[in-house]
Every structure is written in structure tokens, then in C-alpha cells.
Amino acid sequence: MTALTTARTAPLDAVRLSTRFGVAFGVCQIATMIAMSIFVLPHGGPPGLDYERGRAVHDAADLYRAGNYVFMVSGVLLLGFLGAVSTRLRRIETSGTLATVAVAAGAVLAFVWPFAGVLHDVALDTGDSGADLRILAAWDSVAPYSLAFSALPRLFFVGALVLALRHVGTTPWLVRAGNVILVLSAAGTATVVSGAMFPLLALSTLGFELWIVALAVTWLREPTRTGAVEARR
Secondary structure (H helix, E strand, O other), X not given: OHHHHHHHHOXXXXXXXXXHHHHHHHXXXXXXXXXXXXXXXXXXOOOOXXXXXXXXXXXOHHHHHHHHHHHHHHHHOHHHHHHHHHHHHHHHXXXXXXXXXXXXXXXXXXXXXXXXXXXXXXXXXXXXXXXXXXXXXXXXXXXXXXXXXHHHHHHHHHHHHHHHHHHHOOOHHHHHHHHHHHHHHHHHHHHHOOHHHHHHXXXXXXXXXXXXXXXXXXXXXXXXXXXXXXXXX
């Protein structure tokens, strides 16, 4: 009876639960991109042939809609991680400045690129309405442009985390990796100007997702590390 009462009254570790969303976000995003590359994007047809590509996308519309949906769901998982980010950063920097910047940027980041899936669904509906199918080929650009836009709030999100991690000083490898992601992300935003910058954008995106997984796993393994650093001060 006592064990049952203790189990019922045990406090919810919301920070740890929120941290798990960081792992889920990174893993699901990477898995979704791999699945899209294997099962969906090859149905788009050859690049550069607008009508043929538009027709191919139209014929595979159901696959694209399913892929867009999974992509949107995996993207917004980042919102669940923001609770842990806010709590951790407020422990490190008590004014709440870094936490506010990180949460605001993370919320924008969680929606900008996944919303490209919504826009692409609109394009698919436009094709179903009898519009010129070449419009579907043109809408291929919504993904890289949205990703380039999302790299802007990513700079603030990763930047706030890097500053906090540097201040604590317990995971210098995460700080170094975060700095690399910041440089690549900044360069990748220029994809809206030149498609030649897309490889850097794609690399920074993959690096960001792996970095979030590494950060979340580190926090899960050492949940009280930040508090211990504060206590020594």
C-alpha cells in the first residue's frame, strides 16, 4: 500500500520528459528525411522538365501528402523540447534573457519549415483543380526556400544554447559543434539568393538535428549537472 501511494504521489519530472522530445525531434526528422528521399521524392520525376515533373508529382500526390503530414508532425516535436531548454537556460542565466530568446526562436523554427508541407499540399490541390501541372514543378522550391528561412531563427536558437553551454563549461565539444552549425546555417540562408548554397544549408540542417539529439542525450545522462555548477558558485 505504501509503495502504491508513493507511486501515485511521485512528482512528474516534466523537464526530463521535455528533454526526451529533443531526442524524438532529431530522430524523427532524420528518419523522415531519409524516408522522403527513398519513398517520395523519386516519384517527382527528372529535374528541369517542368511539365513531366509536374505530372509525376501529380500522379504521386497521395504519397506527397502522406510525406508532408509526417514531416509536419516530426517538425513540431521541437515544441516539446522548449520546456527543458527554458528551464536549463534559466538556471544558467537567471535573468531569463537567453531562455526567452531560445524559446521564441525555437517556436518559430518549429513551424517555418514544416509549414512548407502545408503550402505544398495547397499546390497539390491546385494541380487537382485542373491548373497547369507545371506549377507543381515550380513549387519544388518551397522546401529549400522555407528551410533557408528557418535557418534564421535557428541561428538565435542555437546561439542562445551555445552561449549557455559555454558559460557552464562542462561540454566544450557541444559548444564547438554548435559554432560550426552556426557558421553553416548562416551561409545556408543565402540559398534564397543562390541555389549553390543549398548543400551547406542541407549539411547544417542535418548537423543541427544530430546536435539536438546529442544535447538532449547529454542532459538526460547528467540531469543535475547544471544545478551542481550553480551550487558551487
